[in-house]
Amino acid sequence: MTGTVQEAAVARIPGSKSITNRALLLAAAARGATVLRAPLVSEDTLAFRTALTALGIPVRTVGEDDASWEITGSGRGPRSDARVWCADAGTAARFLPPFAATGHGTFVFDGSGQLRARPLAPLAEALRRLGAGVEGGGEGRGDGEGGLPLTVRAEGLAGGRIALDSSLSSQYLTGLLMAAPLMTEGLAVEARALVSRPYIDMTLALMRHFGAETTERDGVITVAPGGYRAAGLAVEPDASTASYVFAAAAVTGTAVTVPGLGRHSLQGDLRFVEALRRAGAGVEIGESATTVTGTGSAGLRGGFTVDMGEISDTFMTLAAIAPLADAPVTITGIAHARLKESDRIAAVAENLRSCGIRADEGPDRITVHPGTPRPARITCRRDHRIAMAFSVLGLAAPGVITLDDPACVAKTFPGFHAEMARLFPRSGYPEALVAR
Numbered sequence: 468m469t470g471t472v473q474e475a476a477v478a479r480i481p482g483s484k485s486i487t488n489r490a491l492l493l494a495a496a497a498r499g500a501t502v503l504r505a506p507l508v509s510e511d512t513l514a515f516r517t518a519l520t521a522l523g524i525p526v527r528t529v530g531e532d533d534a535s536w537e538i539t540g541s542g543r544g545p546r547s548d549a550r551v552w553c554a555d556a557g558t559a560a561r562f563l564p565p566f567a568a569t570g571h572g573t574f575v576f577d578g579s580g581q582l583r584a585r586p587l588a589p590l591a592e593a594l595r596r597l598g599a600g601v602e603g604g605g606e607g608r609g610d611g612e613g614g615l616p617l618t619v620r621a622e623g624l625a626g627g628r629i630a631l632d633s634s635l636s637s638q639y640l641t642g643l644l645m646a647a648p649l650m651t652e653g654l655a656v657e658a659r660a661l662v663s664r665p666y667i668d669m670t671l672a673l674m675r676h677f678g679a680e681t682t683e684r685d686g687v688i689t690v691a692p693g694g695y696r697a698a699g700l701a702v703e704p705d706a707s708t709a710s711y712v713f714a715a716a717a718v719t720g721t722a723v724t725v726p727g728l729g730r731h732s733l734q735g736d737l738r739f740v741e742a743l744r745r746a747g748a749g750v751e752i753g754e755s756a757t758t759v760t761g762t763g764s765a766g767l768r769g770g771f772t773v774d775m776g777e778i779s780d781t782f783m784t785l786a787a788i789a790p791l792a793d794a795p796v797t798i799t800g801i802a803h804a805r806l807k808e809s810d811r812i813a814a815v816a817e818n819l820r821s822c823g824i825r826a827d828e829g830p831d832r833i834t835v836h837p838g839t840p841r842p843a844r845i846t847c848r849r850d851h852r853i854a855m856a857f858s859v860l861g862l863a864a865p866g867v868i869t870l871d872d873p874a875c876v877a878k879t880f881p882g883f884h885a886e887m888a889r890l891f892p893r894s895g896y897p898e899a900l901v902a903r
């Protein structure tokens with residue numbers, strides 16, 4: 468906490484994408500009805516919900532404004548052939564094929580060009596070794612790794628023990644673990660070179676919430692057979708999304724509180740506020756809320772290196788405000804961020820350079836140097852997080868930034884620009900960013 472006495476603005480951050488899509492899958496795999504309160508309603512979660520419907524799982528809205536979703540699971544894998552559209556959602560492409568493989572039928576997964584470009588080979592390979600018929604499709608960006616489309620010919624899975632290359636994404640492991648209680652013998656997985664570990668802790672915690680038994684020893688995670696039981700769940704606000712309003716507080720010298728995100732959060736990305744603390748902001752992580760109190764850009768400190776490999780969705784938020792700091796900021800451990808909606812290291816470096824800021828890139832890192840941004844149109848590459856991260860820079864440097872694709876925020880936060888305008892009314896947002 469800083470000594471600043473300042474009324475904090477209360478941000479309205481929508482639900483966690485990662486929790487919403489895990490809960491949808493776990494509820495689908497459980498027998499009976501689960502009510503999910505405050506789910507994220509955005510392109511990624513609607514894609515996941517529609518994909519489950521295609522797999523024969525009824526999901527309905529309860530109450531007004533999508534306040535809750537009710538999922539009726541059958542307690543087993545899907546039973547009728549289906550074509551499943553995953554849109555842009557990495558979670559759908561990685562969580563649904565293992566679930567489908569525990570069922571019976573032929574399931575064809577496909578998605579947008581952006582999603583087709585993302586690697587799936589480690590997951591496809593693991594499913595083959597477990598005995599599923601899997602035909603991988605197109606070439607991903609990752610040196611010929613197979614992406615979508617992917618066909619799974621399923622006759623149930625026995626399970627057993629496998630090793631899994633988890634260096635490109637943790638989502639393959641999450642998909643296999645969540646399907647494991649539906650395998651007749653359960654599953655033991657040795658995850659090699661695992662990135663984004665906090666997402667696995669989230670997966671295991673939610674699996675246990677739905678009644679699964681998991682243990683971990685010597686780098687091997689073991690899941691017992693026995694299925695899931697339906698369990699209600701309230702979804703926390705999304706911590707990756709919260710990074711934008713926290714960073715905005717830091718650079719505007721205001722205070723922002725996010726209720727519902729506290730020290731017991733399931734989301735590793737809340738640790739982003741520790742990077743803001745190093746940059747000089749006041750940070751208070753409470754029982755059930757987090758508050759960041761900013762110094763304003765004049766007080767922003769640089770001169771540090773931070774490994775953001777476990778929380779890589781938030782590295783762009785730090786990189787985008789780093790030019791405002793008083794010394795360079797180096798972010799390491801983020802090679803896998805090149806395999807997301809865009810090559811995020813390249814996208815951040817390119818956009819910073821177009822703002823006249825020096826950015827040095829390495830395979831797994833970026834160094835951002837201090838400077839005064841000059842007017843630039845940001846190339847979002849249809850990546851919601853590039854748009855949201857550079858919006859924060861635009862807030863701190865009014866009139867400088869425009870976005871080529873402001874609407875791409877809808878992947879995880881359709882109301883992003885409206886909420887920024889509401890939280891920072893004196894900034895002239897969003898006209899300065901969106902409408903030029």
Ligand SMILES: O=C(O)C1=C[C@@H](OP(=O)(O)O)[C@@H](O)[C@H](O)C1
Pocket residue numbers: 484485486558635636637638641662663666779780803
């Ligand atoms: O499991 C999840 O919900 C996610 C895991 C992370 O991906 P990687 O494991 O590929 O880093 C993260 O970037 C993504 O937004 C959501």
Ligand SMILES: C=C(OP(=O)(O)O)C(=O)O
Pocket residue numbers: 555556557558780807808852879
């Ligand atoms: C990487 C992301 O999404 P996905 O779930 O598509 O991997 C993200 O939201 O930043």
